[in-house]
Amino acid sequence: xxxxxxxxxxxxxxxxxxxxxxxxxxxxxxxxxxxxxxxxxxxxxxxxxxxxxxxxxxxxxxxxxxxxxxxxxxxxxxxxxxxxxxxxxxxxxxxxxxxxxxxxxxxxxxxxxxxxxxxxxxxxxxxxxxxxxxxxxxxxxxxxxxxxxxxxxxxxxxxxxxxxxxxxxxxxxxxxxxxxxxxxxxxxxxxxxxxxxxxxxxxxxxxxxxxxxxxxxxxxxxxxxxxxxxxxxxxxxxxxxxxxxxxxxxxxxxxxxxxxxxxxxxxxxxxxxxxxxxxxxxxxxxxxxxxxxxxxxxxxxxxxxxxxxxxxxxxxxxxxxxxxxxxxxxxxxxxxxxxxxxxxxxxxxxxxxxxxxxxxxxxxxxxxxxxxxxxxxxxxxxxxxxxxxxxxxxxxxxxxxxxxxxxxxxxxxxxxxxxxxxxxxxxxxxxxx
Amino acid sequence: xxxxxxxxxxxxxxxxxxxxxxxxxxxxxxxxxxxxxxxxxxxxxxxxxxxxxxxxxxxxxxxxxxxxxxxxxxxxxxxxxxxxxxxxxxxxxxxxxxxxxxxxxxxxxxxxxxxxxxxxxxxxxxxxxxxxxxxxxxxxxxxxxxxxxxxxxxxxxxxxxxxxxxxxxxxxxxxxxxxxxxxxxxxxxxxxxxxxxxxxxxxxxxxxxxxxxxxxxxxxxxxxxxxxxxxxxxxxxxxxxxxxxxxxxxxxxxxxxxxxxxxxxxxxxxxxxxxxxxxxxxxxxxxxxxxxxxxxxxxxxxxxxxxxxxxxxxxxxxxxxxxxxxxxxxxxxxxxxxxxxxxxxxxxxxxxxxxxxxxxxxxxxxxxxxxxxxxxxxxxxxxxxxxxxxxxxxxxxxxxxxxxxxxxxxxxxxxxxxxxxxxxxxxxxxxxx
Numbered sequence: 001x002x003x004x005x006x007x008x009x010x011x012x013x014x015x016x017x018x019x020x021x022x023x024x025x026x027x028x029x030x031x032x033x034x035x036x037x038x039x040x041x042x043x044x045x046x047x048x049x050x051x052x053x054x055x056x057x058x059x060x061x062x063x064x065x066x067x068x069x070x071x072x073x074x075x076x077x078x079x080x081x082x083x084x085x086x087x088x089x090x091x092x093x094x095x096x097x098x099x100x101x102x103x104x105x106x107x108x109x110x111x112x113x114x115x116x117x118x119x120x121x122x123x124x125x126x127x128x129x130x131x132x133x134x135x136x137x138x139x140x141x142x143x144x145x146x147x148x149x150x151x152x153x154x155x156x157x158x159x160x161x162x163x164x165x166x167x168x169x170x171x172x173x174x175x176x177x178x179x180x181x182x183x184x185x186x187x188x189x190x191x192x193x194x195x196x197x198x199x200x201x202x203x204x205x206x207x208x209x210x211x212x213x214x215x216x217x218x219x220x221x222x223x224x225x226x227x228x229x230x231x232x233x234x235x236x237x238x239x240x241x242x243x244x245x246x247x248x249x250x251x252x253x254x255x256x257x258x259x260x261x262x263x264x265x266x267x268x269x270x271x272x273x274x275x276x277x278x279x280x281x282x283x284x285x286x287x288x289x290x291x292x293x294x295x296x297x298x299x300x301x302x303x304x305x306x307x308x309x310x311x312x313x314x315x316x317x318x319x320x321x322x323x324x325x326x327x328x329x330x331x332x333x334x335x336x337x338x339x340x341x342x343x344x345x346x347x348x349x350x351x352x353x354x355x356x357x358x359x360x361x362x363x364x365x366x367x368x369x370x371x372x373x374x375x376x377x378x379x380x381x382x383x384x385x386x387x388x389x390x391x392x393x394x395x396x397x398x399x400x401x402x403x404x405x406x407x408x409x410x411x412x413x414x415x416x417x418x419x420x421x422x423x424x425x426x427x428x429x430x431x432x433x
Numbered sequence: 434x435x436x437x438x439x440x441x442x443x444x445x446x447x448x449x450x451x452x453x454x455x456x457x458x459x460x461x462x463x464x465x466x467x468x469x470x471x472x473x474x475x476x477x478x479x480x481x482x483x484x485x486x487x488x489x490x491x492x493x494x495x496x497x498x499x500x501x502x503x504x505x506x507x508x509x510x511x512x513x514x515x516x517x518x519x520x521x522x523x524x525x526x527x528x529x530x531x532x533x534x535x536x537x538x539x540x541x542x543x544x545x546x547x548x549x550x551x552x553x554x555x556x557x558x559x560x561x562x563x564x565x566x567x568x569x570x571x572x573x574x575x576x577x578x579x580x581x582x583x584x585x586x587x588x589x590x591x592x593x594x595x596x597x598x599x600x601x602x603x604x605x606x607x608x609x610x611x612x613x614x615x616x617x618x619x620x621x622x623x624x625x626x627x628x629x630x631x632x633x634x635x636x637x638x639x640x641x642x643x644x645x646x647x648x649x650x651x652x653x654x655x656x657x658x659x660x661x662x663x664x665x666x667x668x669x670x671x672x673x674x675x676x677x678x679x680x681x682x683x684x685x686x687x688x689x690x691x692x693x694x695x696x697x698x699x700x701x702x703x704x705x706x707x708x709x710x711x712x713x714x715x716x717x718x719x720x721x722x723x724x725x726x727x728x729x730x731x732x733x734x735x736x737x738x739x740x741x742x743x744x745x746x747x748x749x750x751x752x753x754x755x756x757x758x759x760x761x762x763x764x765x766x767x768x769x770x771x772x773x774x775x776x777x778x779x780x781x782x783x784x785x786x787x788x789x790x791x792x793x794x795x796x797x798x799x800x801x802x803x804x805x806x807x808x809x810x811x812x813x814x815x816x817x818x819x820x821x822x823x824x825x826x827x828x829x830x831x832x833x834x835x836x837x838x839x840x841x842x843x844x845x846x847x848x849x850x851x852x853x854x855x856x857x858x859x860x861x862x863x864x865x866x
Contacts, residue, residue: 022583026583026584136728141578142575145746147746150746151459151462274731277710278707279705291739292733295569295570295571297729297731298731299727299728303726306725312583313580324759335462
């Protein structure tokens, strides 16, 4: 039996340095858990000359990835370098060399996850990726193990901390979107180019990973319906509040006999729903299982130490498997063929905010468009137009298909008295109330 | 390699029948996950003549436990019979016979957990107990695996659904304690004799299990400070609300260099804290890790199918270990010696509600008692007495030790102008605000 496990670390940014710190701080606990020492023996960095505040010796750093991948004494690779193609190649080479891999890279896992997991299976290596979604929240493990015997029917998640921080500030402090984004950037929650966050791309990648696992099928990024923060119009957050809802950029994935549906978009969540209380940069995923019912996992969605905690948790699992000779023994092959639901099979309630000319009989005219499409209305509110301004009409529908929703919107747009459709939202999670 | 795993089920109540249902419903998924069939081949029941609505064949039922324990073809025992001594013996015999055990029995695990886990280690068998705490919430697994590399500094949990249901009704619907308890009984959330729930004993047992695991030490039931629902006095729930708090019966466990402190008692939780939004029969545990920061796991704390989901999750893990020949390979020996904090090392904020004679200078007199004990006050409110009624004084303190809290209360009780101490609470989780 080995008496130490050597780890090669690819990347030494916030997560990588956090991993080194945790391994150093918790060496004694890890020894107790595993019975061996876990040592970071090589670290890939770009700039060898940079001074680093780290417990690691200077001589472990290298800028030559092959020095790590070709080192037979290294059992486990931890990929925290980021990027897509380079990271993918590094993971492939590691697995081919028979090394287990732990990655925090959602971009790689969203695009190449199924392919890499197959490669891991073929090479009898572990490939763990807990930190790729939800930072410090043990989501992947819970779905793989904790709910192993349950059939997950849907999951709804706040999986992007930046946009949740922005929406929290907009609601709680009446900040404008621009001010809230500036604040997020100042506090380090938003990147210099925040488009992947605010356009919903980051959340979509995470939903691909979660939905693939939850439904044991190969969900692809193109399967995800994505609408970003720009769909939220002035006044929407307050309007939602007046109806008892909170606007969240949420991912949603569901599966039934008609297939899967995955989306990321701003939605209305009822204020009593636990997801409505997920504030600031926190993340949470609400899971509906056939047997377990509703479960929610909540925690920090990003950050150096939370993410490093998930990485190190994976490292412990991978080390344990290595020591027991059971690495790569868990099959990742998807159980179900990928089948995406058509729009007439995706059901939800919807919120429509429409600007109309302030004429007699407008409401009747618009309501009839809904009934023509078989859509029934739960709430209809008309705010009378002030001088030279159009009137505003709000419709909240009962459950209807996305096809009905789009057909109604399309016909509304063509209608004379409609000046514009200001905004529209799916209403999430109303079924539990 | 085996092509099936035979399971003996001890008990066929709500959880046991739920397990049989899940195994039957998900046989295909289980086969995919494990590559073998999982079969319940024997079930211990008291009454063989009773008609049962179950997918199992009639001939699997027996009322002779030895028929199960002595059956060499049975690899895994699932103990869902309840009770303490009988269940303990059954688990012991199973482990001695080399069979893995999955149990949902918090009573046994709270009292005999360390002893049984040692026996499991000695016999190289798995002993899993996810369902013993938090029903369908994967708490044990998250602490064992997900946060494996983190140092848990404290956890606060709503781990009893009955009392949380009662407190939710008291707050949201202004029900009296008696009416809320009657409602809980009617809905099946409270047992005929609810004392283990309302006195905090059930929660204390769960906290023993969670704290032992979180801190890798053998916490005992006698280490837990327990105060039950009867400490909540008329008007306390509304009073808490007026100060921005929610009253919850919460378990709390913390550890630092001075040792551990574990308690179950009614506490004030700030309304913005995620635990304040855990309503009705739901459970949640808020975990503070040195690295991960704050994580919360939320879900159904009881119920046939949620609990059975956790049991079945454990069964899958145990079966996987059996198939891979790695059962019982994880040491459960506690890493740290048990050391309980003294009252002068347990710090918190406190809420004191005191009935006083309505005299001039009362407030000054009482405040001076706090300062004499080095306790500083955050809030002082006096409600003037109405005719023939005493005045009421509320103190909310800054952080102080439990010793200071008890010393102050003791001295207040001895003070002439104090008619009585109506109630007192620890204020939980204020540090995060």
